[in-house]
Amino acid sequence: MTDEPDKSKFDRSCCPIACALDQLGDKWTLLIIRDLLLGKKRYQEFLASPEQIATNILADRLKKLEADGFVVQQAYQQNPVRYEYKLTQKGEDLAPVLQALVTWGKSHYPGSRVFKAVKP
Amino acid sequence: MTDEPDKSKFDRSCCPIACALDQLGDKWTLLIIRDLLLGKKRYQEFLASPEQIATNILADRLKKLEADGFVVQQAYQQNPVRYEYKLTQKGEDLAPVLQALVTWGKSHYPGSRVFKAVKP
DNA sequence: GTAAGTTACTTGCTTAATGCAAGTTACTCT
DNA sequence: AGAGTAACTTGCATTAAGCAAGTAACTTAC
Numbered sequence: 001m002t003d004e005p006d007k008s009k010f011d012r013s014c015c016p017i018a019c020a021l022d023q024l025g026d027k028w029t030l031l032i033i034r035d036l037l038l039g040k041k042r043y044q045e046f047l048a049s050p051e052q053i054a055t056n057i058l059a060d061r062l063k064k065l066e067a068d069g070f071v072v073q074q075a076y077q078q079n080p081v082r083y084e085y086k087l088t089q090k091g092e093d094l095a096p097v098l099q100a101l102v103t104w105g106k107s108h109y110p111g112s113r114v115f116k117a118v119k120p
Numbered sequence: 121m122t123d124e125p126d127k128s129k130f131d132r133s134c135c136p137i138a139c140a141l142d143q144l145g146d147k148w149t150l151l152i153i154r155d156l157l158l159g160k161k162r163y164q165e166f167l168a169s170p171e172q173i174a175t176n177i178l179a180d181r182l183k184k185l186e187a188d189g190f191v192v193q194q195a196y197q198q199n200p201v202r203y204e205y206k207l208t209q210k211g212e213d214l215a216p217v218l219q220a221l222v223t224w225g226k227s228h229y230p231g232s233r234v235f236k237a238v239k240p
Numbered sequence: 241g242t243a244a245g246t247t248a249c250t251t252g253c254t255t256a257a258t259g260c261a262a263g264t265t266a267c268t269c270t
Numbered sequence: 271a272g273a274g275t276a277a278c279t280t281g282c283a284t285t286a287a288g289c290a291a292g293t294a295a296c297t298t299a300c
Contacts, residue, residue, distance in 0.1 A: 014232045015154070015225075015233075016222050016232040016234065017234075018171050019232050020224065021151065025146055025147040026145055027141050027146070027258085047277095051133045051135070054258075054261095055260095057259075082277070090228055096220045105137060109130070111130075113135075115135060162248090163247070167248095176251085176287090199296075202247070
């Protein structure tokens with residue numbers, strides 16, 4: 001019952017790459033962050049992305065992204081409460097990582113191309 | 121029986137991030153590439169990394185990395201044949217992605233730090 | 241020259257994550 | 271009133287990850 005922070009320091013090692021992959025290392029999380037960086041905010045917008053994420057996985061990832069401090073929820077209506085998701089600074093700071101991935105991906109997967117940002 | 125390339129175009133979408141994550145989107149693959157960029161070449165060197173990858177997963181990932189063109193094997197002895205692994209250009213081109221992840225990780229996981237490159 | 245060690249794996253089994261389809265709640269719009 | 275929409279949840283099958291142990295073919299130490 002001490003007041004130690006619940007995070008158990010480093011999951012696998014103190015390497016910043018390992019720390020990052022503990023939270024981002026799967027097939028979906030970075031795609032959701034991509035969508036958020038492109039301006040998407042709502043559940044249906046994420047579902048509409050061409051990669052066809054399953055609804056249970058999307059719900060699970062949004063929960064984890066919030067728990068890990070990448071996004072915050074903001075209610076945009078009551079009864080029932082509905083939330084929009086927006087990136088925190090931690091999440092937005094991933095933009096250079098995604099940008100590097102795009103640069104790499106475009107040169108190694110000819111024909112691939114990025115999507116347009118959604119209108120606000 | 122046409123001579124179409126065996127790769128089925130794009131796994132999930134034509135987004136370069138999605139293409140990248142189809143091959144790199146897990147907890148281990150980028151850590152092995154990190155090790156290779158740091159100069160590691162052999163099975164035991166990868167196993168010695170502090171994240172403690174399981175032997176079956178390491179063997180599986182090395183196979184996939186070769187199949188996907190990130191690394192090539194080079195025999196360094198016969199009887200039995202033993203291989204070293206080295207990055208292809210495709211693999212080395214991931215350095216900026218890893219660098220961006222390191223920059224992000226160091227600022228968001230205080231106390232994390234990169235390992236030294238191994239001596240050749 | 242035998243026994244212990246090293247290297248690069250493979251195999252078997254358990255647990256966790258992913259994927260698919262359908263169901264639910266609380267509205268709004270026609 | 272009935273259909274539609276948004277944001278999920280639940281159940282179940284498939285796939286991947288994790289753990290421990292085993293194997294083949296040497297090499298080195300005694």
